[in-house]
Structures are given as structure tokens and as C-alpha cells.
Amino acid sequence: MSSTATYTVSGMTCGHCVSAVTEEVTNISGVTDVQVDLASGAVTITSEAPVEETAVKAAVDEAGYELVSR
Amino acid sequence: MSSTATYTVSGMTCGHCVSAVTEEVTNISGVTDVQVDLASGAVTITSEAPVEETAVKAAVDEAGYELVSR
Secondary structure (H helix, E strand, O other): OOEEEEEEEEOOOOHHHHHHHHHHHHOOOOEEEEEEEOOOOEEEEEEOOOOOHHHHHHHHHHHOOEEEEO | OOEEEEEEEEOOOOHHHHHHHHHHHHOOOOEEEEEEEOOOOEEEEEEOOOOOHHHHHHHHHHHOOEEEEO
16 A cells, blocks of 8 residues: 655755755655656655655755645 | 856756756866856856866756856
8 A cells, every 4th residue: 555645845946956855755764756846846755654744844854945735 | 377267057046056067167177166156147167277168068068057158
């Protein structure tokens, strides 16, 4: 079984930003796939089990961006 | 003796872009310092001797951006 959640991240402006967010979110335990749409800021996270929003927020912060909404 | 030249680069949108351009331009033989102003796109290159514009253009291209003017 897998879980998918989509968040919105602000501040991403280029492919490097996408890479930074993808890398940090991928590092969250249990995450199996991360898809980022630069234009909309949508970050779709697939994981083995639901991921705590606080963990996602921490990862996005670590990358240098802001989690706006789920 | 050192030489300084300022170019304008378009397409840089964030700190990662600045890092990518700085890294590629720094790799040009003879370059001793590179300063990038993200807001204006100004890239100021200090080198031991004047650097060929074609070398700067190639480095900026390699980083994924465009040299607009000198």
C-alpha cells in the first residue's frame, strides 16, 4: 500500500530549486517518489505510509523554501 | 596586473543559478574572481589577463544561461 499527498511550496523559481526540494523531500523516511511542478509549486509525495506534515515542512525549510498549503 | 570585465547574463532566478554561473565562469583559465548580482544579472569577472568573450559565453551556456551583453 502507498500513500500520496500533494503540497504547495512557494519560492521555487528554477530547475535547481526543484532539485533542492526533491532531494530534501526524498530523504524523508518512507518516501518512494517526489514529483515537483515548478509552475504551480505542487509537490506530490508518494510514500509507503502517510508522511507527517511537520516532516514535509522541515524538509522544504531545509531546502530553503516555504510550505504554503496542503 | 589583473583585468576586470562585466557581462550581463539572463535567466538567473535564484541563488542556485548564481552558484552555477559562478562555478562555470570560475573554471575559465586565468579567472581569479567572479561576482554575480542576481537582481541585475551582472557578472563581474576578474582575471590575470583579459578573457575572450567566447570563453565567457561558453561557460555561461554550460551553466544553462544566456550571455546577453558586455
